[in-house]
Amino acid sequence: MDSPGRNVFILSSGFLAVIGSCSGKKRTEEGIQVKETQPIEAIAAGNNLESYEEAYQNFSFKDVEKEFSWYETGKVNAAYEAIDRHAESERGDHIALHYSDSDREEKYTFRQMKEQSNRFGNVLRKIGVGKGDRVFIFMPRTPELYFSFLGTLKVGAIVGPLFEAFMEGAVRDRLEDSEAVALVTTPQLLSRVPVKELPALKHVILVGAEGEQEEGFYSFEKEMDQVSPELDIEWVDREDSMIIHYTSGSTGKPKGVVHVHNAMIHHYQTGRWVLDLKEDDVYWCTADPGWVTGTSYGIFAPWLNGVTNVIRGGRFSPEDWYGTLEKYGVTVWYSAPTAFRMLMGAGADIVKQFDLSKVRHMLSVGEPLNPEVIRWGMETYGKRIHDNWWMTETGGILISNYPCMKMKPGSMGRPFPGIQAAIIDDEGNELPPLRMGNLAIRTPWPSMMRKIWKNESKYKEYFRIPGWYISGDSAYMDEDGYFWFQGRIDDVINTSGERVGPFEVESKLVEHQAVAEAGVIGKPDPVRGEIIKAFIALRKGYEASDELKEEIRRFVKEGLAGHAAPREIEFKDKLPKTRSGKIMRRVLKAWELDLPTGDLSTMDD
Numbered sequence: 001m002d003s004p005g006r007n008v009f010i011l012s013s014g015f016l017a018v019i020g021s022c023s024g025k026k027r028t029e030e031g032i033q034v035k036e037t038q039p040i041e042a043i044a045a046g047n048n049l050e051s052y053e054e055a056y057q058n059f060s061f062k063d064v065e066k067e068f069s070w071y072e073t074g075k076v077n078a079a080y081e082a083i084d085r086h087a088e089s090e091r092g093d094h095i096a097l098h099y100s101d102s103d104r105e106e107k108y109t110f111r112q113m114k115e116q117s118n119r120f121g122n123v124l125r126k127i128g129v130g131k132g133d134r135v136f137i138f139m140p141r142t143p144e145l146y147f148s149f150l151g152t153l154k155v156g157a158i159v160g161p162l163f164e165a166f167m168e169g170a171v172r173d174r175l176e177d178s179e180a181v182a183l184v185t186t187p188q189l190l191s192r193v194p195v196k197e198l199p200a201l202k203h204v205i206l207v208g209a210e211g212e213q214e215e216g217f218y219s220f221e222k223e224m225d226q227v228s229p230e231l232d233i234e235w236v237d238r239e240d241s242m243i244i245h246y247t248s249g250s251t252g253k254p255k256g257v258v259h260v261h262n263a264m265i266h267h268y269q270t271g272r273w274v275l276d277l278k279e280d281d282v283y284w285c286t287a288d289p290g291w292v293t294g295t296s297y298g299i300f301a302p303w304l305n306g307v308t309n310v311i312r313g314g315r316f317s318p319e320d321w322y323g324t325l326e327k328y329g330v331t332v333w334y335s336a337p338t339a340f341r342m343l344m345g346a347g348a349d350i351v352k353q354f355d356l357s358k359v360r361h362m363l364s365v366g367e368p369l370n371p372e373v374i375r376w377g378m379e380t381y382g383k384r385i386h387d388n389w390w391m392t393e394t395g396g397i398l399i400s401n402y403p404c405m406k407m408k409p410g411s412m413g414r415p416f417p418g419i420q421a422a423i424i425d426d427e428g429n430e431l432p433p434l435r436m437g438n439l440a441i442r443t444p445w446p447s448m449m450r451k452i453w454k455n456e457s458k459y460k461e462y463f464r465i466p467g468w469y470i471s472g473d474s475a476y477m478d479e480d481g482y483f484w485f486q487g488r489i490d491d492v493i494n495t496s497g498e499r500v501g502p503f504e505v506e507s508k509l510v511e512h513q514a515v516a517e518a519g520v521i522g523k524p525d526p527v528r529g530e531i532i533k534a535f536i537a538l539r540k541g542y543e544a545s546d547e548l549k550e551e552i553r554r555f556v557k558e559g560l561a562g563h564a565a566p567r568e569i570e571f572k573d574k575l576p577k578t579r580s581g582k583i584m585r586r587v588l589k590a591w592e593l594d595l596p597t598g599d600l601s602t603m604d605d
């Protein structure tokens with residue numbers, strides 16, 4: 001089974017798995033080869049989390065609850081804690097929101113955010129929308145989106161944010177499944193909402209609409225003007241539903257992941273210890289609220305911590321992003337690997353044109369963060385980019401690199417205090433370090449999803465092993481307790497009976513100077529079961545050629561492992577990606593096999 005130059009380990013399912021021999025890897029007794037990246041030292045003291053080990057031993061989420069007013073009553077409202085609590089304190093005049101896009105530039109204090117969200121809550125009350133009703137928001141990132149979001153929560157309704165790039169089919173699926181009763185949108189986006197086919201949808205509130213509206217349609221501005229800025233908040237139970245995020249699984253239509261108000265405990269505390277938010281921070285999370293990062297960490301975590309939140313409308317460009325960091329003096333910046341890779345592709349020269357000296361903490365989530373990107377970030381920004389891991393279903397960060405912690409580039413980090421993460425086999429046995437298996441989390445934790453909307457069986461699948469949440473990701477833990485992502489369970493490639501994590505191959509590929517992005521799939525092969533096929537987008541200035549294919553192949557073969565080198569390479573102008581930046585291998589696979597691509601509603605255009 002084992003042979004020199006390659007290393008073998010067995011998964012619980014009995015499959016033979018091989019992680020290739022490669023430089024910088026150490027062979028272990030278990031057979032797995034562990035990546036040994038050069039650790040990057042911790043940032044000097046002054047972080048909210050001073051000692052990871054101590055916090056991990058002593059921390060309990062129960063202690064956090066005592067910091068909130070509802071600890072005594074048990075009645076809570078996350079929007080109150082995020083906004084009103086600060087509005088009523090000496091931070092009332094502190095900037096809560098800096099908004100800008102190419103046409104608008106506005107700022108709002110916590111007091112003003114309170115008034116605006118109160119008004120929206122009153123608008124909903126007036127039309128009879130309240131506790132437990134689903135209110136969806138299909139809007140570009142503008143201040144009105146945030147007022148509506150918070151106002152919805154304040155009346156105890158469940159908010160459903162929809163990404164503005166969704167087309168009709170995606171919008172219909174979500175509004176239909178959730179039986180949304182109200183929708184906030186714009187006249188432009190309304191053309192993608194099949195209102196007549198949605199019997200539950202009674203109210204459409206239009207932002208920026210002109211003239212009189214027909215029945216059931218309202219002008220956001222007019223309604224907001226007519227109601228009071230005072231509101232009696234609906235105090236709800238901590239376990240009452242707060243938000244629905246639709247997310248794609250490996251099968252079927254997107255499913256509605258439901259989180260409850262209690263999740264705020266998790267958002268608040270990870271905001272303190274992972275984002276390292278402090279009173280005077282100016283924070284920018286680049287994610288859209290249509291995705292979970294854009295709500296848990298684009299709304300709740302910063303505002304629960306009373307911090308100034310930057311929202312930038314419009315699309316990505318390196319100049320625009322660096323300009324935003326400079327203009328607002330952003331101190332904490334949370335983004336995604338694809339964005340960092342694109343910035344890396346744009347080069348270091350452009351960075352020099354901006355003053356990024358205020359940035360003190362950088363973070364990344366959503367997909368594997370290549371060590372190469374971290375190294376580039378160190379060279380270019382002089383900062384570590386802190387990878388962390390979580391999912392729509394987990395509601396908040398569960399594994400992370402903390403400022404106080406030594407970082408191993410390529411690792412997602414260690415479990416958040418209060419969280420027990422493990423690698424388990426399919427029967428629920430915990431595996432020792434350096435064995436690959438299911439990344440699982442001990443249940444429950446404050447931001448754990450509480451249901452899949454109208455789909456109990458889907459929900460139960462995640463918890464099929466008693467006491468554990470099964471993430472669907474495969475990973476291993478090293479001897480120091482750091483977790484290393486290997487791939488989605490269902491994306492792992494099996495070639496000649498050898499399992500290869502596509503991330504490892506992709507990571508290697510993007511280290512090649514010509515490669516901007518890479519997606520790797522298993523392509524069925526009559527002899528080998530599957531062969532590895534790589535789809536590659538080249539960096540500017542590189543021409544596709546057979547020589548270049550061969551060179552890249554050799555680069556992987558020599559840098560990672562022979563069996564991990566793609567037998568086939570295809571160049572593409574762009575790779576299909578989700579809005580949260582994950583390369584959609586599923587779509588690559590469908591292209592390759594000439595199959596239908598399935599639901600593309602989460603794909604970047």
Ligand code: WTA
Nearest residue numbers: 365366367368388389390391392412485580
């Ligand atoms: C992947 C985004 C590697 C993983 C917050 C997970 C990651 C899925 C990381 C969830 C990371 C997230 N390293 N992979 N640091 N973070 N993922 O629901 O496969 O959009 O299951 O949530 O993204 O994606 P989702």
